[in-house]
Amino acid sequence: MNAFVEIISVALLITDLVLVISGRLLHSIRWVAIQGILLGLLPLLLHESGFGVQMLILAVINLSVKGILLPLLLIRAMRKADVRRELEPFVGYTASLILLLAATAICFGFCRYWNIAPGAASPASVPVAFTTMVTGLFIIIARRKAITQAIGFLIFENGISMFGICMMLEHGLMVELGILLDVFVLVFVMGIALFNINREFSHIDSDKLNSLGDWDLPAQNHKDGEAEQ
Amino acid sequence: MVLFDASLFLLAAGGILALISNRNDRIATICGLTGGLGGTLCGAIGAIRAFLTPEIRTVAEGAVIQQPEMMAAFFLMPVTILGAFAAIHSVGYLKHHGHGRLGIYWFFYNLMIASMILVPLSATPVTFLFCWEIMGLTSFALVAYEYHSRETMKAAWIYLLACHAGIAFLIPMFMIHLGIWQTANATLWLFLTGAIGFGLKAGLPGLHVWLPEAHPAAPAPVSSVMSGAMINLGIFGILTYAVKSNDHFLLYGYFLLICGIIGAFGGAVSAYAQQNLKRLLACSSVENIGIICMGLGFGFLGFGYQNNFMAVCGFTGAFLHILNHAVLKGTLFLAAGEVYRSTGTLNMDLLGGLMKRIPGTGRIFTLAGLSLSGLPPFNAFPGEFAIYLAGFAGLAAKSTLLFVISLAGILGLAVTGGVVCGVFAKAIGGTFLGEPRSSHASEAEKTPVSIFGAMTGLISLAVIMLVATPVMTLLLRKMPEMFLKTAGNEIAQHSNHLAGLMLKLTAASGIVLIFFIMIWLLRYMLLTGKSVEKGPTWDCGYAEPTARMEYTATSFARPLCKDINLLSCFKKHEQKPDGLFPESASVTVTAEDPATAAWWKPLFEFFGKIAEKVHRLQSGSLHWYILMMVIAVLAMLIWGFVFQTDKTAGQKDHGKVSVKKEVVK
């Protein structure tokens, strides 16, 4: 079964690379869906000793939520917010790709050098999980549109659950369901928030969402200096 | 103890009743005054009794307050006595200044007095800190009482900061005091933290910045209590808690003496430069605390160098000066309050001629001012005399260091004395003498009975104290002994000697008084039967000199300020007459506090600049926020795994092996 795991890991890595260079939102969402489906398949492949009912249910729910429901939600939000493309990202696509490749290399090297996860299902899977997390964080940091950040968060979350799956951790049904439910609601709420942002700001560039802050306030008065005068 | 319990109960009850009846000015005043007076009087009797018959301090288990020992009782006397007179003064003072809020005033006033009584009575550090902070808070509330003006706001803020900074030093001090913090040089640290923490309240030089701010802002009775009694509690704290060990007398002595010299001189000079009457008095408090510290410094040095005469003189001088300063400064602030009440301003350049309009206040202020200048037939002189003697004794000592510091002390005291004469000449002259310089002064209102009564009472107390100086010197004998483990016969002997000198001083005062009466009679006889006329002031030929031609208080002070321009804080801003027909010209002199200018302001600006730099972190950009999180996590990981590896390496291998085992299974 290890071979399958390796294949899926590689596939996940590819999704990461694609996601980081994808500029069209619809495209990104589709690839996130693919990532979710791959991730949903992973636990099924890992357990050679047969499927428990509990696990099967979990896998199905996982697949349907991450592979279908969340992308649908995101697409709906995208339509509502009326935005199609990621324009002028903070880090250009080529540079992003190079950075991600470097990060991948570091993750792999790191895991190899420290032999960080001897208990993992496959030696490749843990670094891929890390890479996915890095991808997610990178997308959140380096892309302008709020919706892309939601996508980035999903990727990050995927990376974390992949880590969990590959380390063969079992949290119990309640916890797994709770986590799934949380992620689902989160994306749902994010969708609403996106809609609201679009309505209030007439754009969803999250880098322009910086009216709240302490740096460039209009009335910077010099209180203490004044007080001592 | 019963007396103190009664006192605290009365104060609390009066305060709370006043607060409850806030809506009715009259009832609030009655409640507050009754509680305040009753409480302070009970406290005063208790304090005097405890001072005269000191008992050995016994602390019951779990007790919060305790019977005061001699030192505590000594410091309780100014608190209670001044508290009583200031309470009486408040009635008249607040008629114009606190409509509808009198209950609040009385509540905080009584609470402040209660907490000030509690501070020397505290049995445990926690109680002490609590009362200390409550004292700060209640007095802060009173400083902020006239909340309308921006100046009051600034003053209240600075005062609050000073109080809090004090606590920030006192908590560590108690940690060292209790031995919870074990450090090398514990005594040194104990003393330094204590001196700074208490010094902030006492107004040691450099830490005094709140005094010239808070005192002008506070209602006069409050400034009177704060200046006369509260800052002394700082000295009390230093003497009770910060000074612990027998063998560090030299450290205490040099520190206090140097602080004292700087404080006395600096305080006098900045007082001389002030335009605001109460600010001038506040700076003068810094100066007097300096003199007190000099006395204490000489005292400790005396012990340190086994020169008991010097020690006795220093300590006695300091303690006498504490009492005299309390009474006199209290009187002066009450009088200044009356000036403010009747004229509506404290700017001496707008006052003048009040001696004719509020003569009682004028006379009392003049008397108290001359006394506080340390001039002989009056009160503050015996204290300074004793301190001079201590300095002379140090001068004649063998140690070169002691010689140098004593010389500096004497010089400091002398020049300070000279400047202080100027300070009070300026205050008296600018406020009460000459012609009124504005309508504020010319339309001054009459003094109500309560205010006049309070001031008269205090000044009579001063007279009694003057006469009683030799007795007090004898009574104060036991105070220096408290710092030595063994009570020496020698100290008593020196003390008797000093009391003899004080008696001679009193006699000299009497002789001067007799001379005065004789010369006055002579003059009276010479003038009887001759023409005594009234005319205009001879102004060298000007027919009608006006008040605008008078020397103002500022111009009076200008020459000396120019000579002694500490850190160039006295700045002259002038608008010169311009053109052929100049329309306006003006000169103003501002006196910035040297300590503020030298380090507080730069320090605060520095913090402000850091704050501005730090504010960039919260730029509003979400991307940056998340990047910051990632960087922080990475930093923690690197710190955890790169810099802390050695300890966990073995563990890690162990873990690796066990995991492998599982895989093998």
Added chain:
Amino acid sequence: MKFEFNHSIIWGISLLISLLICPLLPGIINKVKAFFAGRRGPRLLQLYYDLGKLLCKGAVFSHTTSGVLQLAPVVSLAGLGGCILLFPFGCAASPLAFTGDVILFAYLLALGRVLTVLGALDTGSSFEGMGASREIEFSALAEGALFTVIAFLILITGHFSLSDMLIGFETNQWLRFCAPMPLIFGAFGLVLLTEACRVPVDDPETHLELTMIHEAMILDYGGPDMALIEYGAALKLWLLSSIAVLLVLPVPGSSMFWNILLYFGGVFLMAILIGITESVTARFRMLKVPRMLTGALGFALIAILWIRIFRGGLL
């Protein structure tokens, strides 16, 4: 120092004589000045005549003043009265001397000064305010120099009382400490000129009030009050000159007669010296006076250090 009875008698007699003849001093100074200027000058006893005239007159007070103006001369003189009781007249220790009376002495002088300043401010006159302001300025600085001189005396005699300081200082000691004597004499001389309001600090005889200090402060006095002030000034001059004399002259101690002679002779000599100083110098600019007084302080400090370093002090 024991107070013997005949000492006290000498002291008392010298005191009375001093009180009587102190108005001579301004006369002597004026004569010396007149001599240098080639004039005849006023009579030696001029001040006596003036005092007599003033005592017989009535007075005029300004509308502006309150009681302080009238109080000031009386208090000043009473303070001086206190001073004279502590002073070793005729090189005989005062019977009323006690440890530390030098402080009382200095502060009683200050009392008179402050009252005079208050009296000046009481009139509300711009000139008197100016004078008062300067008086405070200079006296505050002079105070430092004065006390340094006192410290010097304590260092060499080890006594804290004025009488002991000034006369408990015998010939052999004088020889030992004579080196810094010119310095200390210079320092005290400057203090004296300031306190007694003489040229080069103050000019009592100018007709331009802007340049005066002490005289500007007493513009509004007349009659008996003026007399008190004039007499007080003369007495103060006498006291200060005596200190200067006793400061530098060793007291042989053996013979009363010589002591008295030395004392009175010295004081008159001092007056002549002041007269000469006034004749050969012009009044300083006001701005320079503080520097001069700081210089006096410096002189005294150097003298003290000299003693401490090279002679180890007396103790």
Added chain:
Amino acid sequence: MIAILIVLLPLISAGIIYLMGKHLKFGRFLFLFTAVCHSICSVYLLLNPEAALSKWDIGKTTLLGFDPISALFLLITSLLFILVAIQTHFWLPAELAAEPEHAAAHGHTAAGFQKESVFRSCLLAFLAMMTLVTAARNLGILWVALEATTLVSAPLICFRRSAGSVEAMWKYLLICSVGIAMALFGTMLLDVAASSGGHSPGLNFDKLLLTRSTFHTGWFKAAFIFAIAGYGAKMGLAPFHTWLPDAHSEAPGTVSALLSGSLLNCSFLALMRFYALAPETLRPFCKNLMIAGGLFSLGIAAFFILRQNDFKRMLAYSSVEHMGLAAILWAIGCDQGAIFHVCGHSLIKMTLFLIAGNILLAYGTRAIPTIGGMFKDMPKTACFWLIGILFICGMPPSPLFVTEYLLVREAGPLLSTAVLLLLFVVFGGMTKVCLSMLMGHTGSSAPLPEPTKNAERLNLIPLVALIAVTCCGIMWLILLNNGEI
């Protein structure tokens, strides 16, 4: 059973209120009723240790249960909620009425509000989730509940729909989610660390606690780091605190009160759980990390409070500061102090946020430089505001004075000096701001008369809370004085 009950009760009420959205009166009644029931339950839990320790088992793993600390936290949450509920009851109509007036006065269009039923049901759901956090004995459930608090409180932040509140909500969502995802990763790493001993004990806290000595240290280190990052983000430890000022300033006062008073505690509880699991050999590491985090929070907060122009942001930074203090207290082993601190902070901060809400109601602005002379315009609010600010700065008789004293006592000279310095900066900044609002004359934005009158009437809850806090503080002081702390 009471553990489930206390979680489900508000949740069900929330559902009912949401569904019966149009019956406002019924909704209000149910809201208060639920709050009361909840607090009765939590008092019962605290008073009955047996019930408090009751556990609810599914498949042999304990999911819910209480220990004394979590029961205390629950009580605080519950208490805060009931106070906030009462305040909301009176504040909400006033706020809705005031908005058009302010809009007219400041010349902008009136912002819309969310439906009241949504607001109330979200509040109740928030309460339910916080209860779940305190009740959770399983770290997975703990995570789920804490993430859920983010989700249900997000709509609360933009109750008043304005650009600012939407932005704040978005930031809150994203930062907290990323943070909490890190915490999930940390939880997984903990699982890895725990299972390295042979078999996985699962995520049950009690079981983990028993086996903590066998944890793999490297993994646990990583787990703790991610937990600090994740739960620290929720708790407001710098530099993960960035959502906090935005969310607290934009949310209505009552919501900020809950966010700051309860939510931060709950996150702190989560972090405490992680800290408790640290093997002995890693204790110093975790301690140092906590102290560093606490100190950094303190520093950041101190300098943000200095020259702050927005009084609600100032309060938010003050929360950061106090969470930092609590972390330090906990790390140096002064557990009692940390818990006292957190409880005291909750009460005082709630009061302050409620008062801030009142001030906002009257003035319609959060800009400090434009506010002045509150003593004259709204004396009661002004007094409470001043007392609250002084209390939060640790002036006695505030309970925080006791805890700060404890901190200095336990922390030793170096750390104490740093903490005291930063606390002083905080004090300076806060009092400056506070006094400039209270004293002087009315500033450039004058309070509107009608809302001011309403705001002055809303001071009952702050008064009650301040009295409670004072009593607490004096009690603790007595304990401290008798050497019992």
